Amino acid sequence: MEPSIRKRIRDGLAWRMRPVTRYVSRYRPVFIVQNYHRLFRDTLTTDFDEGVFGGISEEYFRRQLAHLARDYDVLSEGEVIDCLGGKGRFPRKALLLTFDDGYKDNYTLAYPVLQGLRLPALFFIPTLPWSTRQLGWWDLIAWCVKKTDRPTVTIDGEARPLGTTAEKAAAITRLLQKFYRLPDAETRDLLETLSRDLDVALPDTDVQSRELMTTAEIREMLDHGMAVGAHTHSHKVLSTLDRQAQDREIGTSKQLLEEGLGVAVRSFAYPVGTAHSFDDGTKKLVRDHGFSLAFSFYSGVNDPAGGIDPYDIRRTFRGHPYAGFLESFREPYTFIHPRQ
Structure with a gap:
């Protein structure tokens, strides 16, 4: 047939x-x-x-x-x-x-x-x-990206723009995806590094x-x-x-x-x-x-x-x-x- x-x-x-x-x-x-x-x-x-x-x-x-x-x-x-x-x-x-x-x-x-x-x-x-x-790491990642005045953030070697609200939202999504998939040992310093690179202090x-x-x-x-x-x-x-x-x-x-x-x-x-x-x-x-x-x-x-x-x-x-x-x-x- x-x-x-x-x-x-x-x-x-x-x-x-x-x-x-x-x-x-x-x-x-x-x-x-x-x-x-x-x-x-x-x-x-x-x-x-x-x-x-x-x-x-x-x-x-x-x-x-x-x-x-x-x-x-x-x-x-x-x-x-x-x-x-x-x-x-x-x-x-x-x-x-x-x-x-x-x-x-x-x-x-x-x-x-x-x-x-x-x-x-x-x-x-x-x-x-x-x-x-x-707060959990996902909220602190979002805080750093939302509060920064830096024009870009580097994720996996790629500079991601942060000039608009939509660009910041996309960067947050990428960072969260990265955090999800990495072994625990590789994520321990991620928040501190992100805070330093974006020049944003974590919330008290x-x-x-x-x-x-x-x-x-x-x-x-x-x-x-x-x-x-x-x-x-x-x-x-x-x-x-x-x-x-x-x-x-x-x-x-x-x-x-x-x-x-x-x-x-x-x-x-x-x-x-x-x-x-x-x-x-x-x-x-x-x-x-x-x-x-x-x-x-x-x-x-x-x-x-x-x-x-x-x-x-x-x-x-x-x-x-x-x-x-x-x-x-x-x-x-x-x-x-x-x-x-």
Whole structure:
């Protein structure tokens, strides 16, 4: 049979199967984890990394959650643990809300919305920023580039222009990509070198601390139905570390959170969370430290009927436009992606 004929037959079958595919998508159980980092109140203005906001304002967040709460059963961390441990069953349309990195607006903006809608959420806290009141490397890279008056920055031997806001944004993206892929030993002096080359002092502790939740704020959220998970100690990409260093990052974060907050920490989120940022050895370390759940962040949804790896639970982020956000949750299995 000619290839063109086979293609026409295949395309015709696919078209005829569309109603069946949509039926399966609509009635097949699904577990989605929607992840956030930061929110802004009305207009996004920051001296730090804009990428972690994802374009999500407080009001847009409220609209999202109101819609999701109508269509999905929003689960707590404990309910997810029970479902994966055989002590319960996932609802047909299950959802978990998570937040990464412990930013202040998680408390000032997201938490009141969650309370108003009576929804639980899980907040992942990297313990070095929390305990030392110092922001993550991604925010400090953005600070240096945004604050500099230098016309260029050299990245991998190439002079990148910094004359416009767009050029600075492109340079920040390139620097973050470089940081992600380098072995840990090669990144230790990156911030100091960048600060010196761009002639920008890193922000003082008070400036950095204002961007982060305090222990008292986290405890208040815990007292009102929220949960806290570990996100390593220093937010290093675990695949750039040897096993011993990975073990320290994972174990230290759990220990410090449990000692500082007085709660059992049962969930872990891999920093960055792409398929290449952790491996089976990393998952074993997480399991050996007594975590019940671990979350990645390379998109896709989780299929309760097909089986869910409790140490590689998919998370996704659906933001703008609102129509696209609605469609992605209406037909969730359109957004399954293989681990690559």
